Amino acid sequence: MLTNLKNKRKGAFIAFFPMLIIVMIAMGGIVVDISFARVTYNQLQTATDAAALAGATALVNGSDAAQNAANATFDHNLILSERANNIVIEVGRWEEDTFTPSAGGEAESTPNAVKVTAEATPPSYFIPLLRDLLREEEAIAIAGNAASSTAINSSSERDIIFVVDAGRDMNAFTSYRHQRDVPSGVTKYKTAVGYVNYPCCFPNHPPADFVAGAGDLSFHPLLGRIATNATKFVAYPIMYTLNTIKSLMKWTDGPVYLPYKKGGENWVAPYPYPAGSWNNYIAYVKVDFGVSSAGYRGTYFTGTWDSYLMDMYPGYSESPRLWLSETIQPWESTRVAVRDVITNHLTDSSDHIGLVLFNGVAPDSAVLERQLATENGSDVDVILHGIKTTNPVPGNPDLFYFTAVQPGRQPGHYSMGSIIYPGLSMAIDELTSDRSREDAKKIIVLFSSADFNAIITSFNPFGFFTNFIETVQPEVDRAIQHNIKIHTVGYQYLGQPELLQTHIAEPTGGQSLIVPYPATNRDTGGNAILNEPYLFSDILADWLNEGDSAQLVK
Known part of the structure; x- marks a missing residue:
């Protein structure tokens, strides 16, 4: 079983x-x-x-x-x-x-x-x-x-402050003195002959019968016989006296134009600006080492005239029309880059934009030109470039001159020297003020000539204030504390731009750029294209558009 x-x-x-x-x-x-x-x-x-x-x-x-x-x-x-x-x-x-x-x-x-x-x-x-x-x-x-x-x-809301060096070094590439700092073999920058002061500076009140010569001017409407090229008039020997040179150049020490010939066919020109004199310009052309090194000693043309103004009287109170020039470098490329990045890349209403210029040697020498605001930032370009009208030269419609409506800014605008510390301090103050939004991404874009070797000092109760890189460390620490990113822009052969990267940009998580000399585009022969500034606004836009704060929440 x-x-x-x-x-x-x-x-x-x-x-x-x-x-x-x-x-x-x-x-x-x-x-x-x-x-x-x-x-x-x-x-x-x-x-x-x-x-x-x-x-x-x-x-x-x-x-x-x-x-x-x-x-x-x-x-x-x-x-x-x-x-x-x-x-x-x-x-x-x-x-x-x-x-x-x-x-x-x-x-x-x-x-x-x-x-x-x-x-x-x-x-x-x-x-x-x-x-x-x-x-x-x-x-x-x-x-x-x-x-x-x-x-x-959170970075869809951005508070951005442009901090721009307005010191005299921002015209360095236009000066013959600076060319000694450019290595041999590099094609030197030269402004377009006559561009700084002509056509921008035709006299505001020319004599009634003044008529500019047609074509090749033999008389500059502002500067007498200052030539519009280096070879039109030969250089005068340096032993010539001041009065002899002034007589040859058709200059007067008086305040008004004087007739050179009966009938007013040519005129004797007064010195055009509040600071300086024809005597100072003559002395500069005779003895300045930079002019001599460039091969223009004793040559009176708009190249040496431009360099003289850049070196001796760049400020607005001294030479108040230099902001009209479009060939003062690296100043012009900087102004254009700021304008372009605002116009083409910062068009969203969530972007609040401010502007600080630092220009001076005192701890409080920075100027808050524009507070953080919701507007589109177009007035930043008005501050930097000003407003001007274009007018034909009487008797020669092929030539033109500018009339200032609202002054812009120029290198040395407020003072001859500049230090970074006040500019950074003012920008950080603005980004930590009530005008800055709590959740907004906070950014500083710093443009500097990086002249950290300058021992330009300002006395204060704690001693002399210098422009050494170490003086900015407290502001860098403050930027880190408030999560403010600082991007830096320096310029080749001008100061020590690498220190901007190592001491300011990198510690705050920012990016750094050294704009190639002379801050303009070059042709195939290596010559600077005067009316084509080196445009680096796309690089700035890439920095600003870094989306490192995006995060998943659900």
């Missing part, structure tokens, strides 16, 4: 074996399909995370840019080799752990977050087969996976 019982049990197992196979297949199929579902979900979540971060990073360029950037990431983050579907990208505000989409596509306040949702259907190989085997209409099924991600970027 025991043997018969064992045989019956064996028969029972054989009877249940097909059902066991079905159960095992079902379980195996579920495991495989669940694995695919898990992989699908993980890849989908990764894709929505990447899209949200990309969108939040691009918020600094506007809502459309954020949506485009988020959508583009799905082309690279595929789900089992397929693009996600039912993608929804929303721009809005993240506040108090809640996302609120922008109403009607336009945020009522500045958007700071991007929410991305998407779906993907995982492959299901075994569940349909099991359903057929069981002949059931309703069976276990794995539905399409959905994922959602939200990222914020």
